[in-house]
Amino acid sequence: MEPKIIREGYLVKKGTLLNSWKAVWVVLSDDGLEFYKKKTDNTPKGMIPLNGAKLTNPCQDYSKRQLVFKISTLKNQDHFFQATHLEEREAWIKDIKRAISCLQGGRKFARKSTRKSIRLPDTVNLSELYVLMRDSDNGIKELKLEKEKKIYNHCFCGSTVVDWLVSEGKARNRPEGLMLATGLLNEGFLQPAGELSKSGAEGGTESVLLDQPEAFYYFADSGFFCEGYSSDEDSIMKEEFRGAIIKQGCLLKQGHRRKNWKVRKFILRDDPVYLHYYDPTRNEDDPLGSIHLRGCVVSAVEYVPDAKKYDVDGNLFEIITSDEVHYFLQAATPEERKDWIRAIQTVSKTGK
Template sequence: WVLPIETAALAIRVSKPCSIRAQSSQVVSVVMEPQQVKEGYLVKRGTVLCSWKAVWVVLSDDAVEFYKRKTDSSPKAMIPLKGSTLTSPCQDFGKRTMVFKIRTEKKQDHFFQASHSEEREAWVKDIRRAISCLEAGKRFARKSTRRSIRLPETVNLNELYMLIRDQDNGVKELKLEIENKTYNHCFTGVTVVDWLISKEKARNRAESVMLATGLMNEGYLQPAGDLSKTGASGGTESVFLDESDAIYFFADSGFFCEGYSSDEDDIVKEEFRGNIIKQGCLLKQGHRRKNWKVRKFTLRDDPAYIHYHDPAKGDEEPLGAIHLRGSVVTAVEFVPDAKRYDVEGNLFEIITSDETRYFLQAASADEKKEWIQAIQAVSKTGK
């Protein structure tokens, strides 16, 4: 979608605290710059050639912008959300799953593909919220039920989340198996409620559920599995479930859910047998041309492998596999032969037992830290 430039109505979006929009040739008004809501890698279908390519996507409260590279200063295009509709899942492309569709007010369709279901759900949830806020004439805000659940304004949910997320004293992330599905980096509703009481953040289970519901509605905790998702979306109010079968995860964790079948185990390659510990998109430097490309990485624990795919082509065959047993992974500040404009920081390196070097680039410092910790743990314990 290309924003038309007209003499009577001109809209300018700039990365400053405010922007100037001329509503007519005589009247100029100053409005607040759109608020950035979410960003990350997605695969997008081209509108002309219809090919699928990985792009850097930024969601603001009134539009979706996408960039060829994360380091680019200006987007390839902007998709306005006012009057748009969203379809998820979008099943227009057969075997290509995890796709959602944005149809603009002018009936133009834009297709995006996430790397896994939880990532797609997170994007869809925020885009739908942005559209509904625009329809109501409100600034973007994730659904909050402070009043309906009587959560005091004095409660600092961000501060509470930092405590509950603490690696040493917070809620521990586990691998749980429920109804033929494996949930990685998650925890139960009961665990959260018990933690809040044990840390004297709540006097009883009812207060704990109220606090946990607030954390969930503000996006800090996410539901996983049918039971917890039903509680989050059922009725007029979202409810956090104090149950051992209700699964949740931290919004910024490496959570991933996979199904499994014993009938399939015999035909799966040995290196694919391990449980998925973490997955997502990273930039990888090529060994020959030294250029950087977006790759989807999947980390497994036993045997210890990390596979990488072209996210635009799906998971049919990996482009490569890194055997992590005995490998070393560390953060680095410099990458040999790297083009300056391709490197924004958040770099780390994997050196395998046969001294093969892989240079990777995460989207943020937190993401880099999570990948390093996960790979280090697998390299020590996996076969």
């Protein structure tokens, strides 16, 4: 029987021989992970067997890169992957873990377990905890905090995190709350903002969250930005970055000059409404470009002018800006294309 495909999409992968990171198309089946140079390729560049494999998440081998996880095979071969955002990494990790577990137990892969999960009293699901912290009503409030002539937007302090964990019954006392908060920081759910919190995170082999009102942090997928006098750590952000992040992920984008297609990470923000795109292989805060979406028209298309069919086929959509600049993009699946079109249409009407 052919292996069952569980998940597929773009991830950034470290080269096996060279220390280079490239965006690849990854297909997870119930017995292995295949990766392709392009989505349209018929032959994979490589295959990672999952039988007996070990998963390391988060992976701290490359401290300058966030959202990295490692798969180690039975033959002691390490493969490093990087996701573009937190939800994406968690979705891949969940399915890879279950695929490995099913292979070990001789069971078929199933997204939902038929058994009731048994949790030890000291076991905490940090992903679920993060979702609760982000709740708009009962979670941690994102504020505008000021320190040393700098304003930190969509931020909160370390003591607030510990306060919330204790008050919500997630921790019995402050030391236990600090331990949980540090775990959230180590896994990339929380990020340090400002020199004090960054010094705590970089002070040792493991990051440490500071239980102090002067130590600032932000959610990994928030609309955080700092403004004021810039330094190497905190740069002045433009007006177009003020909006909250509505959606993010990888898409194929056609170049304006050469008409070639490349994988780009896209971040959609509202108020003001911008779609920024980045090179997913680089850890850079500055985008390659931005698309102002106010008054734009976005629609699904079946073909792209100046594009060869074998290069891209299916799940295409077009954005036409108010000043009549055309952008052609390709999503991984029909459902993803619908989600992007719906999100862009919504913010283009409501944002400024």
